[in-house]
Amino acid sequence: MASPSSNFKYSDGLTVVGISICTAIVCEAISWLIIYRSNSYKNLRSSIDKAAKKLETMKTDSNNINVKKSKTRKIDRVETSLKESNRDLSLFKFKSGGVVAVVLFVVFGLLNSLFEGKVVAKLPFQPFGLLMKMSHRGLQGTDPTDCSMAFLYLLCSISIRTNLQKFLGFAPPRGASAGLFPLPDTKTS
Amino acid sequence: MKEGKSVKFNHQQRHQNGHLSPSRFAKLLDPEASWDKDQLGDVLHWIRQVLGLVFGLLWGAVPLVGGIWFILFLVISSAIIYGYYALVLKVDEEEFGGHGALLQEGLFASITLFLLSWILIYSLAHY
Numbered sequence: 106m107a108s109p110s111s112n113f114k115y116s117d118g119l120t121v122v123g124i125s126i127c128t129a130i131v132c133e134a135i136s137w138l139i140i141y142r143s144n145s146y147k148n149l150r151s152s153i154d155k156a157a158k159k160l161e162t163m164k165t166d167s168n169n170i171n172v173k174k175s176k177t178r179k180i181d182r183v184e185t186s187l188k189e190s191n192r193d194l195s196l197f198k199f200k201s202g203g204v205v206a207v208v209l210f211v212v213f214g215l216l217n218s219l220f221e222g223k224v225v226a227k228l229p230f231q232p233f234g235l236l237m238k239m240s241h242r243g244l245q246g247t248d249p250t251d252c253s254m255a256f257l258y259l260l261c262s263i264s265i266r267t268n269l270q271k272f273l274g275f276a277p278p279r280g281a282s283a284g285l286f287p288l289p290d291t292k293t294s
Numbered sequence: 295m296k297e298g299k300s301v302k303f304n305h306q307q308r309h310q311n312g313h314l315s316p317s318r319f320a321k322l323l324d325p326e327a328s329w330d331k332d333q334l335g336d337v338l339h340w341i342r343q344v345l346g347l348v349f350g351l352l353w354g355a356v357p358l359v360g361g362i363w364f365i366l367f368l369v370i371s372s373a374i375i376y377g378y379y380a381l382v383l384k385v386d387e388e389e390f391g392g393h394g395a396l397l398q399e400g401l402f403a404s405i406t407l408f409l410l411s412w413i414l415i416y417s418l419a420h421y
Binding site (some may be wrong): 113114115116118119122158161165219226227228229230231252257261263264267268269 | 300329330331339340343346354355357358359360361363364389402403406407409410412413414416417419421
């Protein structure tokens with residue numbers, strides 16, 4: 106394939122990155138059109154933020170003084186309302202997620218047909234196990250440092266999409282999820 | 295005494311404008327400043343991303359080859375994050391969900407960004 110910087114041996118890698126940046130922008134634009142600009146989403150989000158903060162302050166307060174029954178009941182109430190809002194939020198996400206998944210799938214198919222069986226980059230380390238399966242997907246050679254399009258596309262889509270969402274302020278609010286691996290509450294007092 | 299100060303005061307000034315004014319920039323190095331969970335999380339997230347990108351470009355340009363350099367990146371970037379919040383900002387990590395939550399902030403995105411820039415620069419510059 107003729108690419109703008111074909112004097113590099115692995116210029117295909119650049120093309121993959123460029124395409125996935127464009128895809129990420131398109132996906133965010135679609136999500137914005139479908140959900141983020143709607144008022145009901147904005148209301149939901151601010152109510153989640155508020156409830157999460159309220160809950161946090163209530164919990165820190167209840168650590169200091171003796172916990173009264175009415176207080177715990179109040180905390181429970183805020184907690185359930187937070188859970189309900191979170192459920193509504195994931196319903197919203199589900200709607201746009203479907204459309205975005207279709208776009209990603211189409212782009213992946215397109216990239217697959219462009220770069221099938223091609224080494225798009227060279228890995229500076231030796232992958233193993235599952236990582237090796239991903240990075241060597243569809244390649245014929247036996248060199249473990251060969252990198253297929255699928256692996257590069259995966260890296261791009263995770264890093265670029267996460268940071269783009271964060272930059273635009275579309276990332277899920279912290280009250281909604283406790284990160285990738287929810288940590289147990291370590292408070293002992 | 296320290297409790298609560300980070301939670302209460304900063305809600306109003308958050309998200310008013312997306313850019314860092316000089317006073318906000320100074321806050322990044324001020325151990326007296328108060329933080330709420332979102333602000334600190336965002337700052338740590340972006341520091342992680344910058345570290346991932348810079349180390350990726352550096353590792354790829356040198357070039358450093360081998361899985362040990364990946365481990366080294368993880369150790370260095372986590373040490374920088376730890377040093378930043380524990381020694382520069384001197385926040386109480388219990389207020390923000392413990393060391394695990396703070397060190398995990400933006401970790402996954404930073405790893406993928408690091409790998410991406412490392413692989414890309416290495417492939418383009420040395421082949």
